[in-house]
Amino acid sequence: MIEKINGGVTAAKGFLANGIHCGIRKNPGKKDVALIYSEVPAKAAAVYTTNLVKGAPLTVTKKHLENGLAQAVICNSGNANTCNADGIEVAEKMSALTAEVLNIKAEDIVVASTGVIGQPLDITPIANGLEELAKGLSFDGHSAAEAIMTTDTKAKEVAVQFEVDGKNCTLGGIAKGSGMIHPNMATMLVFLTTDCAISAEMLQKALSADIKNTFNMTSVDGDTSTNDMVVVLANGKAENTEITAEGPAFDTFMKALNSVTVDLCRRIAADGEGATKLLECKVTGAPSLEIAKVTAKSIICSSLVKAAMFGADANWGRILCAIGYSGAAVDVTKVEVHFSSKAGDILVCENGAGVAFSEELAKKILLEEEIDILVDLHDGDACSTAWGCDLTYDYVKINGDYRT
Amino acid sequence: MIEKINGGVTAAKGFLANGIHCGIRKNPGKKDVALIYSEVPAKAAAVYTTNLVKGAPLTVTKKHLENGLAQAVICNSGNANTCNADGIEVAEKMSALTAEVLNIKAEDIVVASTGVIGQPLDITPIANGLEELAKGLSFDGHSAAEAIMTTDTKAKEVAVQFEVDGKNCTLGGIAKGSGMIHPNMATMLVFLTTDCAISAEMLQKALSADIKNTFNMTSVDGDTSTNDMVVVLANGKAENTEITAEGPAFDTFMKALNSVTVDLCRRIAADGEGATKLLECKVTGAPSLEIAKVTAKSIICSSLVKAAMFGADANWGRILCAIGYSGAAVDVTKVEVHFSSKAGDILVCENGAGVAFSEELAKKILLEEEIDILVDLHDGDACSTAWGCDLTYDYVKINGDYRT
Numbered sequence: 001m002i003e004k005i006n007g008g009v010t011a012a013k014g015f016l017a018n019g020i021h022c023g024i025r026k027n028p029g030k031k032d033v034a035l036i037y038s039e040v041p042a043k044a045a046a047v048y049t050t051n052l053v054k055g056a057p058l059t060v061t062k063k064h065l066e067n068g069l070a071q072a073v074i075c076n077s078g079n080a081n082t083c084n085a086d087g088i089e090v091a092e093k094m095s096a097l098t099a100e101v102l103n104i105k106a107e108d109i110v111v112a113s114t115g116v117i118g119q120p121l122d123i124t125p126i127a128n129g130l131e132e133l134a135k136g137l138s139f140d141g142h143s144a145a146e147a148i149m150t151t152d153t154k155a156k157e158v159a160v161q162f163e164v165d166g167k168n169c170t171l172g173g174i175a176k177g178s179g180m181i182h183p184n185m186a187t188m189l190v191f192l193t194t195d196c197a198i199s200a201e202m203l204q205k206a207l208s209a210d211i212k213n214t215f216n217m218t219s220v221d222g223d224t225s226t227n228d229m230v231v232v233l234a235n236g237k238a239e240n241t242e243i244t245a246e247g248p249a250f251d252t253f254m255k256a257l258n259s260v261t262v263d264l265c266r267r268i269a270a271d272g273e274g275a276t277k278l279l280e281c282k283v284t285g286a287p288s289l290e291i292a293k294v295t296a297k298s299i300i301c302s303s304l305v306k307a308a309m310f311g312a313d314a315n316w317g318r319i320l321c322a323i324g325y326s327g328a329a330v331d332v333t334k335v336e337v338h339f340s341s342k343a344g345d346i347l348v349c350e351n352g353a354g355v356a357f358s359e360e361l362a363k364k365i366l367l368e369e370e371i372d373i374l375v376d377l378h379d380g381d382a383c384s385t386a387w388g389c390d391l392t393y394d395y396v397k398i399n400g401d402y403r404t
Numbered sequence: 405m406i407e408k409i410n411g412g413v414t415a416a417k418g419f420l421a422n423g424i425h426c427g428i429r430k431n432p433g434k435k436d437v438a439l440i441y442s443e444v445p446a447k448a449a450a451v452y453t454t455n456l457v458k459g460a461p462l463t464v465t466k467k468h469l470e471n472g473l474a475q476a477v478i479c480n481s482g483n484a485n486t487c488n489a490d491g492i493e494v495a496e497k498m499s500a501l502t503a504e505v506l507n508i509k510a511e512d513i514v515v516a517s518t519g520v521i522g523q524p525l526d527i528t529p530i531a532n533g534l535e536e537l538a539k540g541l542s543f544d545g546h547s548a549a550e551a552i553m554t555t556d557t558k559a560k561e562v563a564v565q566f567e568v569d570g571k572n573c574t575l576g577g578i579a580k581g582s583g584m585i586h587p588n589m590a591t592m593l594v595f596l597t598t599d600c601a602i603s604a605e606m607l608q609k610a611l612s613a614d615i616k617n618t619f620n621m622t623s624v625d626g627d628t629s630t631n632d633m634v635v636v637l638a639n640g641k642a643e644n645t646e647i648t649a650e651g652p653a654f655d656t657f658m659k660a661l662n663s664v665t666v667d668l669c670r671r672i673a674a675d676g677e678g679a680t681k682l683l684e685c686k687v688t689g690a691p692s693l694e695i696a697k698v699t700a701k702s703i704i705c706s707s708l709v710k711a712a713m714f715g716a717d718a719n720w721g722r723i724l725c726a727i728g729y730s731g732a733a734v735d736v737t738k739v740e741v742h743f744s745s746k747a748g749d750i751l752v753c754e755n756g757a758g759v760a761f762s763e764e765l766a767k768k769i770l771l772e773e774e775i776d777i778l779v780d781l782h783d784g785d786a787c788s789t790a791w792g793c794d795l796t797y798d799y800v801k802i803n804g805d806y807r808t
Binding site: 084085317324329351398 | 454455456457458484486487488489520521522523524628629630707708711712714715717719720721722724725727728729733734736753755756757758795796797799800801802803804
């Protein structure tokens with residue numbers, strides 16, 4: 001059984017965290033550097049953006065995680081440290097300084113940055129803030145969740161408890177999302193921690209499998225970030241027998257991981273830049289998983305669908321349109337579409353053509369904050385879910401002048 | 405020599421056109437049906453949307469153009485006649501009624517519709533308006549250009565003169581664009597007419613080659629319409645020797661066609677829904693044409709790049725980001741980026757990293773209405789251009805409640 005509990009990145013035993021304002025951001029009220037620390041070295045796994053333009057921190061983190069071990073995460077917001085000539089050097093310096101203050105090895109540091117691309121990252125405020133950051137490490141991880149936010153309006157923390165091998169295990173995490181969110185490997189920054197004992201190999205296997213149905217199915221604006229990274233640390237403090245192969249224990253771990261990642265995906269989508277609504281698109285009856293995924297993503301990424309949802313306009317033709325150009329081999333004459341929310345459920349399209357429906361009920365359904373777009377392709381058994389948000393004036397406003 | 409002249413779809417000899425309000429739209433001030441007529445049967449070629457969901461008129465037009473001949477175009481706005489159970493029947497009826505009033509064969513009619521998807525198209529207003537529409541046919545095509553507009557704010561007409569075989573030829577056309585514009589075969593509706601004599605086969609060859617570098621490189625919002633269609637009619641009234649093979653005459657024809665289509669693409673992009681700026685992205689120095697095209701399209705389609713241009717924010721990192729996720733194998737460490745407009749030119753990125761630049765000058769350049777984004781990949785000789793527009797509050801407003 002997987003049980004949701006309060007907390008985030010410090011919910012699991014032996015993890016501490018902190019977040020402070022060190023001065024990368026001008027606004028002293030906005031935290032800009034986070035530290036996560038495990039009392040003992042942890043098994044580590046990660047997935048990275050597929051963007052060819054990669055933030056310098058990713059290159060350094062990748063090298064550090066080659067041995068499958070890590071003990072701390074240092075992450076700043078306000079600057080992506082990407083497309084800078086001295087980027088690698090700065091990321092390595094960030095690791096070295098963090099290792100020094102924690103008295104651990106630099107190779108056991110995960111380093112991450114998020115913010116504006118192409119502006120040199122001055123290491124000085126981080127260097128000056130590290131002692132305060134480390135001293136303030138505590139079992140309350142909320143400040144770390146706040147410190148990794150960019151245009152996010154809400155800190156994103158989730159945790160669950162589950163049982164493996166008779167031992168009580170916990171897995172939790174924090175995420176920052178908001179903009180430059182697209183389903184192509186991970187979604188911005190997600191740091192997960194667990195006290196479950198699991199080998200680095202199985203941890204990587206679990207993470208790589210899970211993101212295909214979670215972070216890779218989440219889109220805010222179709223732009224794949226240069227700094228996307230999902231990292232999971234497992235420190236074994238729950239003292240279960242280490243999971244080293246597939247089996248019931250691994251299945252339970254996968255379920256726990258998935259319940260955390262789906263929750264974070266929904267929070268990232270709901271808090272997309274300028275978003276007023278969380279959109280969940282469920283495609284069922286697909287001839288293959290690939291077709292289900294491609295179709296769901298195409299719908300959730302359509303600017304026209306997103307704008308219609310903002311306006312609570314049941315313009316289902318745009319959903320058919322997005323299915324049609326998705327590239328998936330769909331028999332569009334079989335497609336059925338419903339809109340659903342806590343205000344009700346309404347059929348708007350059957351056999352690829354419109355049906356008469358109450359515009360009044362449709363409006364009521366679409367005025368809710370969580371909308372389900374349900375598409376049945378009536379052509380098989382495969383299904384998939386994608387998460388996104390509406391396109392609003394505020395998205396344009398936020399991104400019209402992000403740097404200043 | 406290709407010379408721009410006034411006029412549009414009736415600039416070439418022997419073409420007449422008209423546009424009126426027949427009642428598909430509620431607003432009597434908005435024309436909603438256009439008719440284009442050639443005094444003699446013309447050779448015809450067309451390209452259609454690649455969307456699997458296709459408007460019923462496309463299916464009917466495709467059948468009618470199988471013999472490479474057409475004599476008239478009937479097109480309504482306000483309703484796409486797509487995803488309707490009786491769509492084909494209605495499109496056939498539209499053709500038949502038009503043929504009757506013009507006293508020509510129904511197979512020589514090109515039928516097109518644009519507007520809302522999934523609402524039954526009532527043929528009655530068109531049937532009632534056809535006589536007035538045909539009676540008003542004239543050598544002034546402006547009303548036809550107006551009648552095919554949906555959310556367009558400007559009618560789009562272009563014409564050129566050129567010489568083939570010592571004869572003076574004319575090629576002109578009209579377009580409607582605005583929303584649901586994406587580089588994937590054609591771009592909404594474009595009707596071209598010429599008096600140049602050219603075989604149907606060579607006409608198709610010219611059109612199919614041209615759109616790859618023009619309409620397929622134009623994006624407003626990443627949504628590929630269900631009703632995209634570019635049709636060209638050539639009635640031979642210029643009395644040149646018919647172009648039946650490649651050679652200098654065909655090359656001249658291609659150039660004339662290209663100067664009209666590029667102009668229409670720029671007008672479509674500049675008048676994109678809610679747009680305040682035309683963006684032209686030129687990628688040079690690419691290792692292959694494919695890489696140049698994919699890169700240029702990825703930049704022009706990025707919501708974040710588009711929003712930054714709206715805000716006149718020289719956030720070049722988003723351009724690097726869009727290159728990185730384009731899928732093209734680009735060496736990002738060689739990339740150079742300039743912004744350019746009639747206010748000046750500024751280098752913002754070299755060797756994939758930022759350079760110091762005057763924010764003041766950058767702002768001045770980006771406050772203009774036509775912005776060039778110049779990207780040199782420094783990795784070969786291939787180049788490509790893509791057209792798009794900025795992402796604005798008004799795009800969201802227009803699409804938030806399109807149907808009502």
